[in-house]
Amino acid sequence: MTNSHTSGRRDARQEQFLTILSREEALTRFEAALFPRPIPAEERVLAEALGLALAADVTAPIDVPPFDRSNVDGFAVRAADLAAASEMRPIRLALNAETIACGTVPQSGVLAGTATPIATGGPLPRGADAIVMVEHTDPLEGDAIEVRRGISPGQFVSYAGSDIARGEVLLRAGTVVGSREIGMLAACGVAHVSVARKLRVAVLSTGNELVQPGEALRPAAIYDANGPIVSAAVAENGGEVSFLGAFPDDEARLEAAMRATLAAHDVLILSGGTSKGVGDLSHGIVGRLGKPGVIAHGVALKPGKPLCLAVCDGKPVIILPGFPTSAMFTFHDMIVPILRRMAGLPRRVDAQVSAKIPFRVPSELGRTEFVMVSLVEGQDGLTAYPTGKGSGAITSFAQADGFIRIEALADHVPAGSEVPVTLFTPQVRVPDLVIIGSHCTGLDLVVGALFRAGLSVRTLAVGSLGGLSAAQRGECDIAPIHLFDPKTLSYNAPFLGDGLELVPGWRRMQGLVFRAGDERFEARDPQEALGAALADPECMMVNRNQGSGTRILIDQLLGSARPDGYWNQPRSHNAVAAAVMQKRADWGVTIAPVARAAGLGFIPLAEEHYDFTLVSMRKERPAVQAFMDALRLPEINAALGQAGFSRAV
Ligand code: AMP
Numbered sequence: 001m002t003n004s005h006t007s008g009r010r011d012a013r014q015e016q017f018l019t020i021l022s023r024e025e026a027l028t029r030f031e032a033a034l035f036p037r038p039i040p041a042e043e044r045v046l047a048e049a050l051g052l053a054l055a056a057d058v059t060a061p062i063d064v065p066p067f068d069r070s071n072v073d074g075f076a077v078r079a080a081d082l083a084a085a086s087e088m089r090p091i092r093l094a095l096n097a098e099t100i101a102c103g104t105v106p107q108s109g110v111l112a113g114t115a116t117p118i119a120t121g122g123p124l125p126r127g128a129d130a131i132v133m134v135e136h137t138d139p140l141e142g143d144a145i146e147v148r149r150g151i152s153p154g155q156f157v158s159y160a161g162s163d164i165a166r167g168e169v170l171l172r173a174g175t176v177v178g179s180r181e182i183g184m185l186a187a188c189g190v191a192h193v194s195v196a197r198k199l200r201v202a203v204l205s206t207g208n209e210l211v212q213p214g215e216a217l218r219p220a221a222i223y224d225a226n227g228p229i230v231s232a233a234v235a236e237n238g239g240e241v242s243f244l245g246a247f248p249d250d251e252a253r254l255e256a257a258m259r260a261t262l263a264a265h266d267v268l269i270l271s272g273g274t275s276k277g278v279g280d281l282s283h284g285i286v287g288r289l290g291k292p293g294v295i296a297h298g299v300a301l302k303p304g305k306p307l308c309l310a311v312c313d314g315k316p317v318i319i320l321p322g323f324p325t326s327a328m329f330t331f332h333d334m335i336v337p338i339l340r341r342m343a344g345l346p347r348r349v350d351a352q353v354s355a356k357i358p359f360r361v362p363s364e365l366g367r368t369e370f371v372m373v374s375l376v377e378g379q380d381g382l383t384a385y386p387t388g389k390g391s392g393a394i395t396s397f398a399q400a401d402g403f404i405r406i407e408a409l410a411d412h413v414p415a416g417s418e419v420p421v422t423l424f425t426p427q428v429r430v431p432d433l434v435i436i437g438s439h440c441t442g443l444d445l446v447v448g449a450l451f452r453a454g455l456s457v458r459t460l461a462v463g464s465l466g467g468l469s470a471a472q473r474g475e476c477d478i479a480p481i482h483l484f485d486p487k488t489l490s491y492n493a494p495f496l497g498d499g500l501e502l503v504p505g506w507r508r509m510q511g512l513v514f515r516a517g518d519e520r521f522e523a524r525d526p527q528e529a530l531g532a533a534l535a536d537p538e539c540m541m542v543n544r545n546q547g548s549g550t551r552i553l554i555d556q557l558l559g560s561a562r563p564d565g566y567w568n569q570p571r572s573h574n575a576v577a578a579a580v581m582q583k584r585a586d587w588g589v590t591i592a593p594v595a596r597a598a599g600l601g602f603i604p605l606a607e608e609h610y611d612f613t614l615v616s617m618r619k620e621r622p623a624v625q626a627f628m629d630a631l632r633l634p635e636i637n638a639a640l641g642q643a644g645f646s647r648a649v
């Protein structure tokens, strides 16, 4: 008995891990478990309905205008009296005693041969059927006017109900109330409307490593990005968010928090803890929160495979993957439509443009893949540049203009294919200047000057070689590079192809970095320091990736030596500094500004040349000229010098 119970539970768990559903199947099952359901509604005064969706159709309780009224300043008349009026034969009408202003109820009628003065918006008096504009009349002696042109019945009259007719459906359920809708409702005297109540969405991050922005970063900790991103995205989609912060991976605490939170909200969204790793608990807890429990755990999406969708006693519980990019894509693609439908909001419409893919983009067969892209103006039309740095990277989201979707059945997108790009913003923003290649903090100083001059600049950090290819394809204006050619023992120039030219940038001093106070390095010259490092078997180095200029320098220094740490080969100057600072290594080679910013000791070795490849065809563009001008500005050069870069002469 007891046995079958336990084994049943184990089977259920295994199933969760083994079944990867397609995106479509996961959505179909999730929707089937959630809908149909009533939309939670509430009454609100008009002013507080702004931005909310109407829960029911609103019918007009009155006619607008409520009475026949004049559209002009003039005289209420009987059209038949003026049938024969002309310039040659003006017709005289006797003026009635009353004057009808806005808000005046007419007391007497308009008899044949008479006219009553009336203001724009004044109610039509009994007997009158048209208005003569004051401009088409002349005053006469003895309370009379002369009319010089004929008119037809109904002229300049708005009839009751001609704008809005009583009983007509004014606004349909699901319409989001904006200022125009508020205007229509107000015109009918509607003071309260039934609107879909905002969904109460609780957002909670999980992970021992998470720290909230504003708090100090402990060793091995990272800032919680998902909590703030998901909260903001829920609010952007009309939800009311309670963000509960980040919870450590503690099953009892997490379960208690999830139960209490779910009771008080319509939806619970967690992130992290959904893979198979140590500390991944949330999906297990979800199974105990209510029926039917987990609907999908593992969806054929990239990024976003560990997504977990559950329904607990009618309420959706969603566990987004931990990596922020994965969390965002799955949230926007699969969760936003569900939340909007639950809230009675219309579907979100994303703007799309068509763009060319510059190179072959491989994709995993069997998973729907989302690839973020930056749009640049290519030689003919837009080019969509994949910007992904992997699902662990956050910056790609801010730099990207949108994304492309690669269907599960495709294993790549061929170079040069035209694809639809879903935009993150309503319009394409094509920048004035596109810089693709190796990044340098010195570049930020130059770009900053351009921004202040009102130019928009897009910089994509794809490394020197990536920049050169982009320049060759004419997709950027400038490609910053720092490539060392061991044959000619020179930088950059040997790598340039046809149609490209080199503009000198600056030099970056490279040197040995170490923690200040380390006697093996402090106050020594490079050869002595290296000798001490190699002589100490406890001394650990950090290397650089094959192909980087710094790596060539390191290999020259080491000769045939292979000290401990040689196989740790990060791809950036900053990663070398971080490894030494955090004591994962004792020394490495990086550039002076990075060493200085990290507070590390520094022994200068050699200068690296950081130069700019220009695409000759695009050289005359004003933004490129502005870049060249900025390079010559004395204040930019001073700032570069201050930051530790020396301008090549
Ligand atoms: P997990 O799904 O918990 O195994 O997390 C996968 C990865 O995402 C790990 O590198 C986590 O540190 C990271 N991660 C999880 N939650 C967050 C978060 N709220 N903000 C930023 N990164 C996160």
Ligand code: MG
Pocket: 206, 207, 208, 272, 273, 279, 280, 322
């Ligand atoms: Mg975790």
